[in-house]
Amino acid sequence: MTDLTPSPVANGDHLADPLEFAAALSRSFAQTQDINATVREALSQIVRLLKVEAGAIFLLDEAQASLVCRAAVGPVDITGLTVPTGHGIVGRAVAEDRIQVVEHAYEDRAFFAEADKKTGFVTRSILCAPMGVAHTVIGAVEVLNKHDGKPFNAEDQSLLRVMAASAALAINNARMADRLVAQERLQREVELAAEIQRHLLPEEDDSGSPICGLVRPILEVSGDFYDHFNLPDGTIAFAIGDVSGKGLNASLLMAKAAGLFRCLGKTVRDPSRLMSILNREVCETVSRGMFVTMVAGLYDPSTGRLRFANAGHLPPLLRRPGKNSTIMPADAPPLGIVASAKYVTEEVSLDGAQFILCTDGVTEFRFGDEELGTEGLDVLFSMSRGKPIRERLSAVVEELERAGWRSRDDLTLLVIDDGLAAAAWERHAEKERGAPETSDFLFGLSFPADPKRLRLIRPAIRAAAEACGFDDMETDDVLLAAGEAIENIIVHAYAGTRKGEIALAVHRMADGLMLRIRDFAPNVDPAKIAPRDLDDVRPGGLGTHFIRAVMDDASFIPLPDGEGNLLELVKRKR
Numbered sequence: 001m002t003d004l005t006p007s008p009v010a011n012g013d014h015l016a017d018p019l020e021f022a023a024a025l026s027r028s029f030a031q032t033q034d035i036n037a038t039v040r041e042a043l044s045q046i047v048r049l050l051k052v053e054a055g056a057i058f059l060l061d062e063a064q065a066s067l068v069c070r071a072a073v074g075p076v077d078i079t080g081l082t083v084p085t086g087h088g089i090v091g092r093a094v095a096e097d098r099i100q101v102v103e104h105a106y107e108d109r110a111f112f113a114e115a116d117k118k119t120g121f122v123t124r125s126i127l128c129a130p131m132g133v134a135h136t137v138i139g140a141v142e143v144l145n146k147h148d149g150k151p152f153n154a155e156d157q158s159l160l161r162v163m164a165a166s167a168a169l170a171i172n173n174a175r176m177a178d179r180l181v182a183q184e185r186l187q188r189e190v191e192l193a194a195e196i197q198r199h200l201l202p203e204e205d206d207s208g209s210p211i212c213g214l215v216r217p218i219l220e221v222s223g224d225f226y227d228h229f230n231l232p233d234g235t236i237a238f239a240i241g242d243v244s245g246k247g248l249n250a251s252l253l254m255a256k257a258a259g260l261f262r263c264l265g266k267t268v269r270d271p272s273r274l275m276s277i278l279n280r281e282v283c284e285t286v287s288r289g290m291f292v293t294m295v296a297g298l299y300d301p302s303t304g305r306l307r308f309a310n311a312g313h314l315p316p317l318l319r320r321p322g323k324n325s326t327i328m329p330a331d332a333p334p335l336g337i338v339a340s341a342k343y344v345t346e347e348v349s350l351d352g353a354q355f356i357l358c359t360d361g362v363t364e365f366r367f368g369d370e371e372l373g374t375e376g377l378d379v380l381f382s383m384s385r386g387k388p389i390r391e392r393l394s395a396v397v398e399e400l401e402r403a404g405w406r407s408r409d410d411l412t413l414l415v416i417d418d419g420l421a422a423a424a425w426e427r428h429a430e431k432e433r434g435a436p437e438t439s440d441f442l443f444g445l446s447f448p449a450d451p452k453r454l455r456l457i458r459p460a461i462r463a464a465a466e467a468c469g470f471d472d473m474e475t476d477d478v479l480l481a482a483g484e485a486i487e488n489i490i491v492h493a494y495a496g497t498r499k500g501e502i503a504l505a506v507h508r509m510a511d512g513l514m515l516r517i518r519d520f521a522p523n524v525d526p527a528k529i530a531p532r533d534l535d536d537v538r539p540g541g542l543g544t545h546f547i548r549a550v551m552d553d554a555s556f557i558p559l560p561d562g563e564g565n566l567l568e569l570v571k572r573k574r
Contacts, residue, residue: 040071046163047073050156052143054121057167058083058090059139067091067139076119088112093128093140099161102126103151127152129160131168138168210301211236212389213414216397223250224359224412225258237265239296240414242313242359249287257282257292271297271309275343279311282336291336295357304350304418309343311335314363317356317374318348324446325378350418356381361411365400375447376456382445389417399459440508449490449500454483457504464506468513469573477550478513478571484547485517485567493521493565512572520564
């Protein structure tokens, strides 16, 4: 430690220049990591320099509610003594941010006499200076009773003020250094936790596996997890989970839940029984207020048979080829809330369907004031039709990021793609729809007759137009026509009730793009919705005009079953 003993001045009556002492104090703080030892040594030298009987350094606690003695020099050690903020001479110095000079301690009503009573020390006079950094007071230095019995003078005040400023700066720097060390230690722990979590996830490959997952944590560690592994009989055990909360606590509970599933899922073949066991284990150790939502089950690729149990998780999305998607809700509570909770095994035959699981970080993605929701997720998966699972998952996330969606939570997806009949159905469906032989089916989707759905559908149409080689202006034309057509269906065909369904099929043509938009409302007479003259100034009727203006062809196609209406829009490249 740096020697804090100052050199004497010429006349020998006083010790060093206060600035010299301050420099030595700063060097001491810079050369030691023991801030408490340095504070004690500095205080000892202040006591020597001012020739006083005792001294103490008080610092505000984190709550700013009390002043705590962190170092004391004198016949009595008062280290640890706590004085409420605003009490005593020390409290007054801090509150007023002004040096305090008290010639007769017991005549000052603010004097904290209890300390003398407890220690037996007799305080006669007091000099107390606040310690502050950047206009923020952090504590005070107090010295008591000059050896010569004289009152503290202006020179004493000046010296103590300099020492207090130097001590405050050094203490503040030491605190910042301690915080940096703590942050670095925490960062290393977080990085280790993140690495452990990555090792808990299954290794994904591109070998054509029917199951694949993806995690995007909003922080370095995640409370989400998924897992899947093959069993000896060829079935695949799978699970997805979401732990309440974020940060290290959530990641630790996630690791426990994932580990339990990996262990128990290899022997317990009934999903409801597995979930009950997991629930009891989590209930025994979970912290108050924490829980785990989870879906776990078994999938047989040879038959398409899937069995699962849901513990308070988001309902799975079942996307069947040629049919509307289905949401499969469950009423059982999450793991870790009620030890006696009962869970039910659900069974479904996929027959070529996609079984999609996600955490609420996906469905709660926001664009403006609108959430993606399960229906929006369904649309995004429609856009990535025909791609391998891994590419499909990446495409969904990329589309969210490209569209500017914001996440408030970890994002996790797990998809099981049965694929037994999807390709065959698509070929059959295209033949039944009578699509031109020169066209390639890009994607199809169905959605409620709700204007809000347009926000989710437009990115899919834009991507299709760009894939067909249209420039920005041509793409905007396609979006305008599709939007007007769908809005006409909502407003006129379904009378704005939002109870009907709309089906959209998008085809790539050799020279452009074709959209087929179908509703299931009563048949319309095309002659009655012909565009009126632009000179006819009155509300309504211009949507059809705009559609025909920007598209090369817009016509109604007769339907064999006679149900609903089918509008075909064609846009050719220039």
